[in-house]
Amino acid sequence: MMRILAVGLLLFASAASAQLAPPHAQTPAEPCSNMIYPVNQPTNRPPVPPATWRAPQSAVVWVDLTVDNRGNVKDPVIAVSGGKEADEAVLKAVRHWTFRPAVCGIQPVETRIHIKLNLAVGKPGSAPPE
Numbered sequence: 795m796m797r798i799l800a801v802g803l804l805l806f807a808s809a810a811s812a813q814l815a816p817p818h819a820q821t822p823a824e825p826c827s828n829m830i831y832p833v834n835q836p837t838n839r840p841p842v843p844p845a846t847w848r849a850p851q852s853a854v855v856w857v858d859l860t861v862d863n864r865g866n867v868k869d870p871v872i873a874v875s876g877g878k879e880a881d882e883a884v885l886k887a888v889r890h891w892t893f894r895p896a897v898c899g900i901q902p903v904e905t906r907i908h909i910k911l912n913l914a915v916g917k918p919g920s921a922p923p924e
Contacts, residue, residue, distance in 0.1 A: 826898035832861040832907060833894040841887035841913055844879035849916020853880035856910050857888055863902040865895040873908060880913050 843851070853876030860868040870888045872881045888909075896905040 826903070828899060829903075830897040832865070832896045832905060835865075835892050835894065838891040839887060841880075841883040841911060843913045843915045844883055846879060847915045850914070851916070852912065852914035853877050854910065854912050855880050855884045856908060857884055858906060858908050859888055860904060860906050861893045861895055862904045863895050865893045865902075867891050867893070868904075876911075876913065883913065884911050 841855075843853075854874070855872060855876035856874035857870055858873045859870040862868055867888055867890075870885055872885065875881050876884070895902040897903065
């Protein structure tokens with residue numbers, strides 16, 4: 795059974811933007827009737843589009859990763875490629891992310907999530923907010 799975490803962030807990095815769509819969490823092997831899924835921390839930096847990109851250019855990358863019971867990222871893999879450079883930028887960023895871990899009852903648990911990231915350079919509306 796899949797559940798959707800109802801948290802999405804719009805993150806900006808200089809003239810480039812990366813949007814984090816709500817992750818899809820896979821339920822653990824043992825069912826949990828009151829599971830709270832991982833929450834992305836606001837300190838997580840978005841992937842920065844490759845320096846070789848010129849405006850306008852964009853890519854969508856889906857990444858699967860495990861959030862351990864401490865909120866650390868393990869085993870990130872590209873599920874849907876946005877191209878070699880975009881994939882490398884996403885993997886570089888998510889390896890440094892932390893989450894509030896999933897919780898079953900009061901016990902933090904490891905879970906695997908599926909995240910969509912939109913990378914863009916020079917798209918209208920991609921300027922950082924003032």
